[in-house]
Amino acid sequence: MLSLNLKTVIRWIRGTSLPLRDLSVSETVDARGFPQAHITDSKRHQLTVANLVDGSGVVEPDRISAWTRQVAGLDRLRVSFACDSTTSAPPLLGGLFSAQTKAERKDLTELASIVAVDAPALYDAAALAGLPARPARESDVAGRCGHLLAAAVRTIPDLTELTWHESARSVQVGSVECISFTVSCSDPASGVEANADLSEVLAEWDAGGHIWRTRWMRPFVDPDSVSAIEAADGGRVWSTVTVAGGHEIAHLFLQALRPRTRLRVRHESGRQGVMLAANLGLGVAGFQHATIDTELPR
Numbered sequence: 260m261l262s263l264n265l266k267t268v269i270r271w272i273r274g275t276s277l278p279l280r281d282l283s284v285s286e287t288v289d290a291r292g293f294p295q296a297h298i299t300d301s302k303r304h305q306l307t308v309a310n311l312v313d314g315s316g317v318v319e320p321d322r323i324s325a326w327t328r329q330v331a332g333l334d335r336l337r338v339s340f341a342c343d344s345t346t347s348a349p350p351l352l353g354g355l356f357s358a359q360t361k362a363e364r365k366d367l368t369e370l371a372s373i374v375a376v377d378a379p380a381l382y383d384a385a386a387l388a389g390l391p392a393r394p395a396r397e398s399d400v401a402g403r404c405g406h407l408l409a410a411a412v413r414t415i416p417d418l419t420e421l422t423w424h425e426s427a428r429s430v431q432v433g434s435v436e437c438i439s440f441t442v443s444c445s446d447p448a449s450g451v452e453a454n455a456d457l458s459e460v461l462a463e464w465d466a467g468g469h470i471w472r473t474r475w476m477r478p479f480v481d482p483d484s485v486s487a488i489e490a491a492d493g494g495r496v497w498s499t500v501t502v503a504g505g506h507e508i509a510h511l512f513l514q515a516l517r518p519r520t521r522l523r524v525r526h527e528s529g530r531q532g533v534m535l536a537a538n539l540g541l542g543v544a545g546f547q548h549a550t551i552d553t554e555l556p557r
Contacts, residue, residue, distance in 0.1 A: 282299065283299045284299075303357055307354070308353055328492065335374075338475055340540065345499075347406070352382075365462075397413065417502055440534075441500075500524075
């Protein structure tokens with residue numbers, strides 16, 4: 260596998276950006292010759308790749324469902340994610356892949372080679388879903404993070420220069436205060452309704468601040484064990500939402516949702532830093548960081 264030798268190890272410390280500790284970033288070339296960033300979590304033996312979608316804004320739920328159905332069967336895929344926002348930042352489609360064999364866990368370049376071969380399937384599936392996309396480089400992913408956080412970020416290590424002040428109810432990165440929520444969407448009927456309601460609110464958002472969302476899909480271990488309706492997205496699905504602008508904006512966001520949708524929304528108290536990190540498309544999966552920090556200030 261050809262490497263561009265742009266590897267950087269990120270060490271995150273409390274007070275800056277703890278949830279992204281122990282990630283490393285490298286740029287490689289996929290099976291079709293396109294450069295693409297690999298974000299590696301050596302502690303968990305996994306690797307993340309992402310693709311930028313042409314355009315900006317909120318992506319329709321049906322297109323995301325079509326994409327997740329196509330990628331659900333990818334070998335070693337632990338979870339897929341689709342990020343969009345109320346800003347002009349381009350949507351991001353990606354996958355987090357886990358090592359399966361002892362050799363892959365011992366030497367993650369083995370996993371990186373497998374992902375480089377399979378990575379085109381992610382953007383091929385996006386094109387079939389009407390979402391033309393291209394492999395994202397480190398500067399693309401970092402620039403998108405900087406746009407969302409209103410900060411000058413050109414590389415992922417630049418994020419370490421930002422100060423993260425986390426409380427139980429929010430996290431402030433630089434000058435931006437962020438509040439994150441989880442929205443349960445797995446129920447075949449009410450989940451679809453909640454997802455559509457959330458998309459409608461984001462598409463029409465004009466109440467100040469800005470919002471970004473990540474739609475997650477964990478493939479079913481045994482797809483044949485679920486009904487056709489349950490399998491519509493290819494796996495278990497949920498969304499994480501970050502509201503930038505403070506608690507007043509977050510309150511307006513919640514009030515804009517239908518009551519039945521609000522019943523599916525959970526404010527992630529004590530996990531705000533983790534959820535914000537997960538929503539940046541950097542390969543942090545919130546379900547792998549389940550600890551609630553009870554020592555954070557209120």
